[in-house]
Amino acid sequence: MTHEIKIEYPGILSAVLKERLKVTLAGQPDITLTLRGSDENVRGIDPTVLVAIVAVADTTLGALITGLFKLMEKNKGETIKITGKTGRVVEISGKLTPEKLSQCVKVAKELDIDRIEIK
Numbered sequence: 001m002t003h004e005i006k007i008e009y010p011g012i013l014s015a016v017l018k019e020r021l022k023v024t025l026a027g028q029p030d031i032t033l034t035l036r037g038s039d040e041n042v043r044g045i046d047p048t049v050l051v052a053i054v055a056v057a058d059t060t061l062g063a064l065i066t067g068l069f070k071l072m073e074k075n076k077g078e079t080i081k082i083t084g085k086t087g088r089v090v091e092i093s094g095k096l097t098p099e100k101l102s103q104c105v106k107v108a109k110e111l112d113i114d115r116i117e118i119k
Helices: 016-023 056-073 096-111
Strands: 002-008 029-037 046-055 079-084 089-093 113-118
Touching: 016 029, 016 046, 016 056, 029 056, 029 113, 046 056, 056 096, 056 113, 079 096, 089 096, 096 113
Parallel strands: 002 113
Antiparallel strands: 002 046, 029 046, 079 089, 079 113
8 A cells, every 4th residue: 555745845946855865865765756747836835836746654754755765864954744634733853763763653644644744
């Protein structure tokens, strides 16, 4: 079973984010990154959105979240915001530890993750 997750990183174009994340996720065959047209039609904003298509498994979600934390640290981001399909939101900040990664994966699965945003 696969799941689609929108990934947003304000200040970085979706195409650039895709390429950076591809490098970080090298060797993860269960994660496919694709660009799609955005639902929002706002002038001056990136017209695409990055979507990760992942197998809903602990290791795959863990790899995606770890990759995003690595990008966040390089670009001085502070928080990863995980949003579920019901609208429930969990924000996780700080350095990624094994305990935090485990917590992120658990939360992502519980929320039926729909979107990840780096702030």
